[in-house]
Amino acid sequence: MVNVVIVGGGPGGYEAALVAKAAGADVTLVERQGLGGNAVLTDVVPSKTVIATAEWLTIADRAGQLGIRDTRGHATGGANHHTVDLGAVNERVTRLADRQSSDIHARLEREGVVVVRGTAQLTSPSTVAVDGTELHADAILLALGARPRILPGCEPDGERIFTWTQLYALQELPEHLIVVGSGVTGAEFAGAYRTLGARVTLISSGDRVLATQDPEAAAAVQDEFARRGMTVLGGARAASVEAVAGGVRVTLADGRVIEGSHCLMAVGAVPNTEDVGLAHAGVDVDARGYIEVDRVSRTNAKGIYAAGDCTGVLQLASVAATQGRIAMAHALGDAVKPLDLREVASNVFTLPEIASVGATEADLQRRGIFYEVSRLDLARNPRAKMLGIEHGFVKIFGHTVTGQILGAVVVGPRAGESIFPLTLAVTHHLTVDDVASAFTVYPSLAGTIAEAARRLHTMTDGDGTR
Known part of the structure; x- marks a missing residue:
């Protein structure tokens, strides 16, 4: 029996566990928070649930154009006809994320994967310590994930200044949300909260939002932002963000000051690769702290693989899952098709x-x-x-x-x-x-x-x- 230890229960980890178990391995998955990782608990599932609510609002707003009337014969739809209970939205977000995490946990246990709640440390290329208990492994997969990047002088407090993992505690819609960062995460949240009814200012370091996307597509989104009344400040960088009485103050690098009720910092992510014992196992990381892997998810250390956001390959749940499946197929001697990023489909959930x-x-x-x-x-x-x-x-x-x-x-x-x-x-x-x-x-x-x-x-x- 081949022993496989997987550290991290996000898409890269739990998909790898299922593949390894189906191949006949003895599989232990170690997770310190909850099954599903950021994708389920704090990122993809929660954020897209909020965005889905915003999307339904846009559909409802078109009702009058489609000839839909209420029982009194009045046209329905329009920006003034619908309001959002953000507390109820976020309660649903949390409930859906918890249910998805529970479903993953149940599936893993049903398939015979041993799920251990705890913090893992690599102690050698073939051993993983979990809160004092040592696990031997013939193959190890690291699916460590990533966390929001924090800029000095812009530290979140979870009350007025947020990372994208903290927004779901809000009970009321922000009066004026300032979003720092116009990449995928920033643009998605900015668009969603504007559609939900908040005033939104989006601060973009580049001349346009979504700089990595097709220029015409990004322009279409930015035009829609403007049509919906969002303020986009291009060519601007936040130098500091501070909570003040009743709101926040964002100071830009050029000296301008933007005041609002809340601020979302969406300026990228950093890998969770510190304090995991990578050096004990001889696993190399690059200058940014990401674990270096090849197209079959191998690290430089024999028998150790990595998948997901901690590799910095392409931070998508679908890519993490594919990396995990490839890793286990390779480790257990199955046929492997190396990862080809040219085949990856991606989506920006703006409107x-x-x-x-x-x-x-x-x-x-x-x-x-x-x-x-x-x-x-x-x-x-x-x-x-x-x-x-x-x-x-x-x-x-x-x-x-x-x-x-x-x-x-x-x-x-x-x-x-x-x-x-x-x-x-x-x-x-x-x-x-x-x-x-x-x-x-x-x-x-x-x-x-x-x-x-x-x-x-x-x-x-x-x-x-x-």
């Missing part, structure tokens, strides 16, 4: 959402690859018209010679649900004609994907030649 997969246009230009772009607005789509969707688009990048789909971007409501066929196309090297020739339901939002692909048919003669 509208941004979903993307494969190469970006900037990637293609930098690599000198010949490509063409097909872009179609969702507003042309009959299903979108029925649903009152007026904004968003589908963009596909096709190889000029082979017709292969190299990457894609979808912007619109529930874009994360629409990217999957394009993910299949990128993963399995399908061409624009492969996608265009597949049936879509009429009417459906997916029809725009097929039409966008169809418009690239003339790139090739079908046999890979011009």
